Amino acid sequence: MIKLDNKAVANTYESRVHFIGRWTLILGLLLTFIPPLILWANYGIAPPIKSLINGIISISVVMIPVSVVEILTFSPMLGSSAMYMSYLTGNISNMKIPSAAIGMEVVGAKASTEEGDIISTIAIAGSVISSEIIIILGVILIAPISAKLDNPIIQPAFEQVLPALFGSIGAYYILKEWKLAVAPLVTAVLINLIPGLPSAITIPICVVSSIIGAKFLYKRNMLKEDK
Template identity: 55%
Template sequence: MENSKMLSPEQLYEKKIHVIGRITILMGIGLSLLVPILLWIYYGVFPPMDNLLKGVFTVSSFMIPLSIAEILSFYPILGSGGIYMAYTTGNIANLKLPSAAIGMEVADVKPSTKEGEIISTIAMSGSVIMCELILVVGVFLLGPISVKLNSPMLKPAFQHILPALFGSIGAYYILKDWKLSVIPMIIGILFSAFNVPTSVAVPICVLCSIYAAKFLYKRGRISL
């Protein structure tokens, strides 16, 4: 109690965010593992240990560097509370990050500030609530329309959902300041042409983007 009274409101907020965030992250991990554990206990379904370890190693080999690169690049925009919320609920690049960016733009606050962190957390909270409501409605409506969605006529459209989604998100940031997108786009195209693994391409693109932005800022080509 004495230590809490000595902390400033900002420090107390940050401390509570980390406490609540760690608890929710651990609860999310536990609940995620609960389904396969219950299937294992109740039905005796368990993959061979060799295959399990190979799968874990394969996924970890690109997810660990990718996750580190994402956290380092997302943190200035999302802040502490936003990072915990985003990694607990998912859909970061296609939902949480745009919600935070648009919320800060509407509220006229900047990233990497306390005001920006609070606004981004509020914006993402709204996106989480709306996403859950839409999922609930979708679950009830999916049954009657699932036959039509599987029709050969609509199948090609679903193959282009992800490119269309990430393309629209990328266009939003490119239009805000196209000069920042030149280097990442060139590197991304080169990596794609030479089939560079995602686990290698993403961290390199993030680092090159940061240094390119720093270079442009020092030359007076961009402003904060």
């Protein structure tokens, strides 16, 4: 009988996570092409090739840099398995990150540790299951009244859903340590004064300003001790 130490078990777990994660992402990518292929095969509905290529290029120019920055930013917080699940199911910033952060805070685990990776994986798996259940119930319950939701009187309320969501998430982190929020908030406000600046540039700038601000505060012992 071969006795495995903790390092060997961790390496085996990590290799299996990457194997399963890569194949599920590839499968998920391929499945996304099934609906348009069905529309093309059954009804002959297809976009012009030139327009399709131009659309792919215009979106890729923005999304590729943003995705690279997100992976470099979120990976230390979530871990490998949680990252694969997050990018397969989406809603990373507004659902997956808060779920992982609250889960680690409740059990006292830290990010970039084995315990933190496990807790973030469990928390994100729970958020995926609960969100799917809520979406299914929402579609079933809202379908009968969907026509009334198009009323222009209540449309302004729907426009505030996303700002309210991100505002509540931001308030949670700001209240934990408001000094860390000063640099990225000031940077974000100044960047928004520049018209037409794409998010592919604004996101990394805000991330860098957050790191610089946190390092500045840490060196001057201006942050709370993590108990």
